[in-house]
Amino acid sequence: MDVLAIVATALWAMLPAYVPNNAAVLAGGGRPIDGGRSWGGRRLLGDGKTWRGTAAGTLAGTALALALNAVYEPVAATLGVVADPFPVVAGLGLALGAMVGDIGASFLKRRTGRERGAAFPGLDQLDFVVGALALATLFAPEWALATFRPSVLVAVVVITPLLHVVTNGIAYALGLKDEPW
Numbered sequence: 001m002d003v004l005a006i007v008a009t010a011l012w013a014m015l016p017a018y019v020p021n022n023a024a025v026l027a028g029g030g031r032p033i034d035g036g037r038s039w040g041g042r043r044l045l046g047d048g049k050t051w052r053g054t055a056a057g058t059l060a061g062t063a064l065a066l067a068l069n070a071v072y073e074p075v076a077a078t079l080g081v082v083a084d085p086f087p088v089v090a091g092l093g094l095a096l097g098a099m100v101g102d103i104g105a106s107f108l109k110r111r112t113g114r115e116r117g118a119a120f121p122g123l124d125q126l127d128f129v130v131g132a133l134a135l136a137t138l139f140a141p142e143w144a145l146a147t148f149r150p151s152v153l154v155a156v157v158v159i160t161p162l163l164h165v166v167t168n169g170i171a172y173a174l175g176l177k178d179e180p181w
């Protein structure tokens with residue numbers, strides 16, 4: 001695979017894991033998943049992880065995977081994407097995994113004394129990637145292992161932090177987030 005095909009495949013395959021983060025920001029808020037509970041004097045997760053945001057993110061990512069399948073032939077082939085269409089369980093795994101990874105990162109951030117919204121460079125950019133790849137591999141092992149070959153994984157790990165910084169900057173500029181990370 002040439003570099004362009006590797007990058008296009010990484011972006012294409014990760015879209016159902018990227019968009020949940022955006023959807024959660026747009027639809028987030030409401031009752032926190034941890035119900036306000038604390039552990040060791042600090043919140044379990046914090047008010048940044050809500051049921052509505054998690055549900056919206058999971059739905060948006062899964063729906064996007066199915067939408068991408070609908071345009072798979074003309075778009076993926078043109079972009080040089082080397083991946084099979086998303087099995088619905090792969091879309092679900094990517095989307096739910098992104099949310100679970102982000103929730104896990106919030107748990108760790110609270111345990112290390114970071115308040116809600118505090119930056120944790122590296123973790124903030126890759127938490128949802130770990131969750132998405134883990135759940136996609138769990139739910140759809142054949143598709144995930146065939147799609148996320150080593151070269152594509154390297155592209156995901158390199159590109160995602162850049163995308164995360166840019167889109168968080170856009171969200172902050174648009175007033176959608178209180179901090180640009």
Ligand SMILES: CC(C)=CCC/C(C)=C/CC/C(C)=C/CC/C(C)=C/COC[C@@H](COP(=O)(O)O)OC/C=C(\C)CC/C=C(\C)CC/C=C(\C)CCC=C(C)C
Nearest residue numbers: 008011012018019021022025079163164167168170171181
């Ligand atoms: C191109 C297609 C098919 C879909 C793109 C769908 C889409 C919604 C793009 C919007 C990206 C954007 C500019 C959003 C800004 C506004 C917003 C709602 C931001 C809020 O989210 C910020 C942040 C929150 O995450 P956090 O909780 O962890 O802090 O979101 C994190 C961002 C990412 C995880 C990465 C986002 C990247 C994308 C949404 C995809 C970018 C799309 C491409 C690079 C093109 C796809 C290329 C190919 C070859 C398919």
Ligand SMILES: Nc1ccn([C@@H]2O[C@H](COP(=O)(O)OP(=O)(O)OP(=O)(O)O)[C@@H](O)[C@H]2O)c(=O)n1
Nearest residue numbers: 024025028029048049050053054106116117118
């Ligand atoms: N499962 C989720 C994830 C995100 N969000 C919404 O998206 C915003 C941005 O998400 P993120 O940056 O991950 O949360 P933070 O507020 O920074 O909280 P934390 O410090 O726990 O990351 C959150 O404030 C929240 O409004 C949500 O409601 N539910």
Ligand SMILES: [Mg+2]
Nearest residue numbers: 117118124181
């Ligand atoms: Mg944050």
